[in-house]
Amino acid sequence: xxQSLSTxxxxxxxxxxxxxxNARLRKLGYAxxxxxxxxxxxxxxxxxxxxxxxxxxxxxxxxxxxxxxxIADMPxxxxxxxxxxxxxxxxxxxxxxxxxxxxxxxxxxxxxxSFFASKAVRGRVxxxxxxxxxxxxxxxxxxxxxxxxxxxxLDVPSLIARLAELADGSLLAGHAIAPLYEGSxxxxxxxxxxxxxxxxxxxxxxxxxxxxxxxxxxxQPRQQLRPLHMVLVKGRGLKPLYAHCLGGxxxxxxxxxxxxxxxxxxxxxxxxxxxxxxxxxRDEAAQIAAAQxxxxxxxxxxxxxxxxxxxxxxxxxxPAQSGLTRPDNAFLAExxxxxxxxxxxxxxxxxxxxxxxxxxxxxxxxxxxHAPLPELPRPPLAQPVWEELLP
Numbered sequence: 001x002x003q004s005l006s007t008x009x010x011x012x013x014x015x016x017x018x019x020x021x022n023a024r025l026r027k028l029g030y031a032x033x034x035x036x037x038x039x040x041x042x043x044x045x046x047x048x049x050x051x052x053x054x055x056x057x058x059x060x061x062x063x064x065x066x067x068x069x070x071i072a073d074m075p076x077x078x079x080x081x082x083x084x085x086x087x088x089x090x091x092x093x094x095x096x097x098x099x100x101x102x103x104x105x106x107x108x109x110x111x112x113x114s115f116f117a118s119k120a121v122r123g124r125v126x127x128x129x130x131x132x133x134x135x136x137x138x139x140x141x142x143x144x145x146x147x148x149x150x151x152x153x154l155d156v157p158s159l160i161a162r163l164a165e166l167a168d169g170s171l172l173a174g175h176a177i178a179p180l181y182e183g184s185x186x187x188x189x190x191x192x193x194x195x196x197x198x199x200x201x202x203x204x205x206x207x208x209x210x211x212x213x214x215x216x217x218x219x220q221p222r223q224q225l226r227p228l229h230m231v232l233v234k235g236r237g238l239k240p241l242y243a244h245c246l247g248g249x250x251x252x253x254x255x256x257x258x259x260x261x262x263x264x265x266x267x268x269x270x271x272x273x274x275x276x277x278x279x280x281x282r283d284e285a286a287q288i289a290a291a292q293x294x295x296x297x298x299x300x301x302x303x304x305x306x307x308x309x310x311x312x313x314x315x316x317x318x319p320a321q322s323g324l325t326r327p328d329n330a331f332l333a334e335x336x337x338x339x340x341x342x343x344x345x346x347x348x349x350x351x352x353x354x355x356x357x358x359x360x361x362x363x364x365x366x367x368x369x370h371a372p373l374p375e376l377p378r379p380p381l382a383q384p385v386w387e388e389l390l391p
Contacts (some may be wrong), residue, residue, distance in 0.1 A: 003194040005368050007033045009360075010188060010198035012177065013205030014379055015045040016156075017341065019163035020349040021204060021356055023088050028357070029184055029367035033198070034167060035174040039382025041160035043206045047230070047314045048380055049257040049269055050154040050243075051100055052078045052347045065150055071335050074347040075151050077145055082152075087350065093162045094155035096258070101134055101243035102147040105253075105298050122200055125149055136241035136256075139301045148241070152259055153242045156346075166379065173379040179216050186216070186337050188193060200274060202339045202356060207317035209340060221333040221340055222320035229279040230312045231270040231291040234390040237303030238266040245298055249273065256282065267386040284311045310389040316343050334359060 009025055014036030019059050022034045035063060054075045080086030125147045131138070133146055164171065174191035180185055181187060188197035203209050206300065210223040244252035255272035270291055273279075278285055288309045295302065319331040319342055330352035332341045343352040360366075 002190075003374075004197075005033065005194060005373065006188075006197045007031045007373075008198065008365070008370065009033075009200050009202060009356075010033070010196055010200045010369050011204055012189070013043075013159070013203065013208060014171065015043050015070075015204070015206055016038040016041065016159065016163065017045075017202040017343040017349045017352050018050075018202075019160065019167065020088065021202065021341075021353045023163055023166035024350075024353045024357065026170065027088065028166070028168070030360075031368065031370040032170050033172055033196060033373065034170055035172045035177065035189070035195070035196075036379040037173075037175050037177070037208070038379050040164055040171075041156065042382030043208065044314065044317065045158055045160060047312060047385055048156060048192075048346045049255065049256050049271055050096060050156045050159075050259075050346070051257065052152045052154065052254075053100075053345065054149060055152045064164055071345070071347055074350065077350050078152065078154075087353075088166065089161070090162055091106065094158040095152060096260075097240070097242040099242070099278070100149045100151040100153055101128075102144045102149060103134075103137065103243040103245045105245060106144040126158055134241050134243060135239040136299065136302065137243075141301050155259070157381070161381060169373055171376070171378050173377040174193070175363040177212065181358075183265070198337070199368065200337055202341060202362065204341050204343075204352070206342065207315055209317065210213060211306060211343065213340065216338070218338075220335075221331075223342075224318050224320040225315040225326055226318065226324060226326070227280045228271065228275045228314040228316065229282065229285060229287050230275050230314055231279075232310045232386055232389055233291070233295075233304070233307050233309035234261060234265055234267045234386065235304055236265060237306070238268055239302075241268065244272065247273070251276070254298070259384070261386055261390070264342060267390060269386070280313075287311050308390050312385055312389065316344075318342050330355060332356060332359065341353065 008030040009032045011022050011034040018034055022032050052075050053071050053259050081088045081090040084091035108262045128146050128148045178190045178191050180190050180195055203212050207380040240258040241256045243256055252272040252276050257269045259267045261267050318327050327344045328350040330343045332355040341352050343349045
């Protein structure tokens, strides 16, 4: 006989978006259950660079864009949570860097871009020199300019672990997911033989949303995938660096974040323009060669003699946009009891939760009374990508 459960909100997807929403709803008194088919954070979340953007990246032409304005308040909200006094208690999550940086390699175009970006973000950028520079740029041969952004960089594995703690017993490892109807109305989901009824069902599974929607017989909302070809490099000569290297274009020439590996070495994770159109078209060997040449040009004093390299292809899952453009905000679509969401960026997970909470309040869905959940099989924490690719 199948197990029958009930809850206020059933969430599918155990990345940062789903886990943040789960914790936020539980703090508001809702009964929740979150289903994850693999490891927590193992989709896009642990492939992100952990940057809590505040918008400067989207203002490199000197004018604030819609994306810049939409994301501007995210660093403050995340900082409050990290301090234990925000909408969630994320105290104990490892902060890799209290700031992210805009870095010009010294070219005229790069310097001008830095200057206009600093003006556009209205005081959210300060130039730094000397000992204030990131460790990897504290070298006599560095002649560029560096601006400090009021943005932070998180250790995503520790963030996933903390959000999983806040979930308490509301996590369920589940693989076979099918709709559960009562008459013609979607009442919940069948998960590995369990019948789970819920007042609202939230699909927050990133790229997995497309398959979940297909399983429900739905064609809307449509999903788009924007590909990246990221580069990872690990070596004893690496020092911490969290920065966008600017050229003259609308995107960072290269974005570097640094992540501590289990063996004590640093791993640089390289994104930005190098990981986009041309990088996506390259095979692994060509992409590594391009990254090696770029680092030699930009940071010739960094010792890469013992470095090990790998690449990672990432599909950024988002609601479909005209021309495959990047959405400005988190996205939520509503179809009766079903809510379908994409945060579109790690930093916007609180924005997605805001939209779900607003939907519940508008529809009069207050916390209800449900029997306590039994002990359930719990999904594991996924491994960081650098531990898998560069052990």
